[in-house]
Amino acid sequence: MMQKVQRFGSAMFVPVLLFAFAGIVVGLCALFKNQQIMGTLASPDTFWSKSWFVIEEGGWTIFRQMPLLFAIGIPIALAKKAQARACLEALTTYLTFNYFVGAILTVWGDSFGVDMSQEVGGTSGLAEIAGIKTLDTNIFGAILISSIVVYLHNRYFDKKLPDFLGIFQGSSYVVILSFFVMIPLAIVMSYVWPIVQDGIASMQVFLKGSGALGVWIYTFLERILLPTGLHHFIYTPFVFGPAVVEGGIVTYWAQHLGDFSASNQPLKELFPEGGFALHGNSKIFAIPGIALAIYVTAKKEKKKIVAGLLIPITLTSVIAGITEPIEFTFLFISPLLFLIHALLAASMSTLMYMAGVVGNMGGGLIEVMTLNWIPLFGSHGLTYIYQFAIGLSFTAIYFFIFRFLIVKLNVATPGRETDNQAETKMYSKQEYRERKNGKQNEVAASAEAPDQAALCIEALGGKENISEITNCATRLRVSVNDHSKVKSDSEFRSLGAHGVVRNGNALQIIIGLSVPQVRERIEQQLDYK
Template sequence: MSGNKKYFAFFQKLGKVLMTPVMILPIAGILLGIGAAFTSASILNVCPALENPFVQLIFKLFKVVGGIVFSNLPVIFAISIAIGYVKREKGIAALAAFISFIVMHKTMSTILISLGKLNPEKLTTGQSLILGIPSLDVGIFGGIIIGFVVAYLHNKYYDIMLPPALSIFSGTKFVPVISILGSIVVGIILSFLWPFVQTGLSSLSLLIKSTGAIGTFIYGSVERLLLPFGLHHFVYLPFFFTSLGGSAEIGGKVVEGAINIFQAQLSSPTAMFDINVTRFLMNGKILFASFGLPGAAFAMYHVARPENKKKVKALFIAAAIPAFFTGVTEPIEFSFMFIAPILYLVHAGMSGLAYFLTYLFNINVPGSSAFGGPFLSTIFNGMLQSSKGSNWIYIPIIGVIYFLAYYFIFKGLILKLNLKTPGRGIEDSLEEDEKNSTISKASDDIIKNIIEALGSKENILSVDACFTRLRVKVKDKSKVADDNKWKKLGANGVVRVQDGVQVIYGNKADVYKNKVREEIGMD
């Protein structure tokens, strides 16, 4: 296989593996966005009725429930990758991935505390509590590393036979043991490597502050580029809360940090908004979150295979809602980040351009969740504060252009490069036959007939499933029944591949997979 084919095959499989956790994000994003918006101080100042304790409790629940999913994405990715890349004993792999993730962070925590570089009582930028462990925030990058380490070690050692004295650890019991050792090594490496990366990003903050419009472009692009690595906090937090974000005397009081300055400007009857403050409060996010990414989602829907459009439509509507209304963009971004990295690079550049444009047009409307997210901030900090120089009127004008730009750029690149975005992949097919829209319990007869059609239990090497296909590897393909037989068994079609068959059963495929594996005694 050529280098390019290996590259695309790797990311296509990674995209497939991560599709399940990605599909969790839209509902989590909606809950988080609504909760964050209606518990923010700026919204409560305008709508005091929302301060009702019961109403606030509901919104706080929304916020914490949605937030817990996003804050634990690294470990969710670690488990998903481990499950997706191991050949057998997936439950053991999931357990090993979770344990290894904890061990990696505990290793980093112990080393950094011992070196005096981490104080559990006073965590600094780039440090956070990970599953209760004070550690470096390495984001989903750390989760992905652990997932691959565990998958590699699992596939290599899950059937190992140890000497009699150590035989109690033979087989799958050895997987957590070797995975723990591997995660200690990863933790040691990251303990010494990651702080250098973080130091470099701190220096970048000074460059951003001193270069005006160009620095604003860098701010927006780098913030998105570093999102997968959990390092994006290094871009915006210093500007939010330190003098890097500015210093101003408002109402006779000196305030520092972009958030503090903007809040003081809101409270002052005379102070005007300042683009050198709002550029660090994610004003560019209003363009790419509320308009650009929905345009990208619309493009991915349009280029999906016809039979997949219905399910892709549901996925992207659910993902676009939190992006447009609350600025929670991860549900859309993660849908193409790993499957088509070139699209994410384009998106990062377009994000930087959004910040650049808001700087040039002097748009003083924060897009961060601290101000309710893009939609509510446009209303309460834009429309209702036009006398302070919000210049919100440019948002819908440039926004429509941004929607179209994302749509045509994404659509063009997907078609030209044949990118396997959701609904276009073969292995990730989202085909759905309407008559199979309700998953029914698989009867013993149909399962036995499927096994017979596959050439009997002895002919089956492995059984797996994607969204709609029962994927089976067999010893001898000549023993597999013809297409007419499969039609009689309710299949919508059969795809014959090099080492077996993919039988299209709609959304019954996963149920049939489990039933077949149970029937033939396969773990």
């Protein structure tokens, strides 16, 4: 069950990968249209302002169509075969579902306590999806419908029908089945979801009223659940869904950047919900402190090697917000360090929130700068000075605590291994030399290494031992039939992986941002279609 939940969580991350660029575009447009920063050049009637308005509209594509993206994105990760056809089936069925809901509420809305004459948005509980006026189930509805379609797709896509019904095989058969499943589901959703909306409204009141305690609990869970893959379930409803604000924190923050910039009222008063999107600060301020502690505690003769390993992954964390390579390194070696990390990360976000820091800060430096600091520093600079001061203080706190624990507990972090602890390294010496010589040794790093996928399959025990394969942002998730046939962690590291998480027959191989290409190449050799 846990394995299935993990796969489901990773599937939700597929469309999220598109948000970074869109967020940067919207943030830069808000910056260049800000009259306080750009002066008269950004007046609404200028060619400059109008041009950036056009670009900004393109940047809003992702945020305005999030349910559609989730409906299409889920099959990419969860469909076991013919993912492209599964995406088409999911989109068709999701639109069908919304047409059903819209029609049901138009005819019997009073019976369900829904007034379809209201305008979409606000507190109406209604939304417009692909031109369909329907109940606002947000990304939850998209994920639910898409998951049902994937289940039907995996089970019935290959079903053989009599020859005279051959035209209804494959995707047509899945869509037909889904059509009839959607009718009762639409009825149930029309009844249940308004009740859920009332519950969400109550939760919003509770979380807003919980203040700093709510921020601490949220941030702690977001970090501590990272190894399980369940952290997606914590932050997704807040950041991209309606848990605390309509449309999610990301969308709401971007929509109101101009208003926040024009106001001298404290950001915490303008948007207190933004306290639930401060978890990116640990990626910017915590990881450098951890990396420095690992470096200074390394053996003298290994410091250069350790520096070569730590610098790129630290920059990746700070700039892009991808923390898994370094976090999983000390998680494998000492879970206690990871627990301390989660506690400190939650405390840092909470102190920042208490100091008035809120916003859209779930990613790395690029996201935080373009969506927060640059457009708002002119009117809220003191708030960000507090953020810098608290963040840098925690960099030092992380350094001293991690340095103390590494030495006190004799943790075998990179550069401290004994001869019989070689597997605790992030990379082997050979891999480091190859990296130094410019030879990237990631799994399936390029088309020039066509045998990498075959070697990875071999390390997993062969084709017949692989029952299922998918991925999230940086991890290859594999289900095997017999975990005893899977080779050692060092074997995967020799192929360029950063580490392996094992849970019975379920494995998570830490690859990095090239993991979609890795999965694609492996599936080609497994003859997946």
